[in-house]
Amino acid sequence: MSSNAQKTAHDPRADRRGLLIILSSPSGAGKSTLSRRLRAEDPTIAFSVSATTRPPRPGEVDGKDYHFMDVERFRAMVADGQMLEHAEVFGNLYGSPRGPVEAAIDSGSDVLFDVDWQGGQQIKESPLGQQVVSIFLLPPSMAELEARLRARGQDSDAVIADRMRKSQSEISHWAEYDYVLINADLDKCEAQITAILEGERLRRARQPHLMRHVQKLNTEFEGMNR
Template structure:
């Protein structure tokens, strides 16, 4: 299944995504492609696939993106091939994307998607976290804060909504969601054959 984490910038989705990956090494992270320049410490193929606008546009036209959007003047998107390969191999794929990408992923993957929206405990705390990261200029932070209201308004489109007041507590809830979703009968196709075997055992025990 595809597991989507969305939130306004600074609410904690990227940190929570990393924690989920550390908890369960069977999860495959969907690495996004982007046209923005790498930040200090970012590694090609691990944090993002860095590309130019021309190549990004070619991938869209060729149908090689599951979803894509323009954010703060840069383009971001999820390459289709590695995601479909992981899903066919039976691995769950984790997405760190916005509400627009979520809508596109739901349309592209048709059903096997779990969407989770992360809310900040307050707008003041959201701004504090953005400033504490020390990654963006003042005007960029202002832009992210301005966009956060529109992003939060889409919370109702998600399967689950969590308020990230405490990272440890929120991570624990996310683990529970993932475990429960995996246990749904629709995601355990082996049960059909297993229960047939149980029925056969009952018949064999009859005198």
């Protein structure tokens, strides 16, 4: 395609508001892997960069890995409604700033959130809740979930046991999601998520240009019958 053609090519994102994609699962069920694959396959999907009050770790970049800020600024943003969701984890505050997400979806880009059920519920109840599409991933079995955790080679037996205990609580919230998938095969699960997103993007309410097109058709019809 020539450079001129690229400049004039129609960008379908201009015809709709973006989605807030919530992807949740117990640890080890494939959430992070599928998030990376979805973004690699579709670079128009942005990842929501979280804010945190913990100090940066070596190699972490402000604005890329996290938005690093002090407690006072974080709490002020929460009070002002500028955090879509937030939580305290091991003494540090984490949250999803509203501004960058709102700008992205207003431009027609989709934003992916890697959050737990509590964070997902807060986002659904936020002013941007109508744009949410929530997906929960289930493991094919608890034995397989434990095997995946062990295959990482990152955690001690005690940590794995703790993650397994927490997984039961996380799985208990499966019915609160719009879509629930059993991640027995990564390729199949990725294809299912892609199909879900394609369908959600085509919902009538997410295509404001349709009203203009119908009005255009009506005008053409009236012109043909004069």
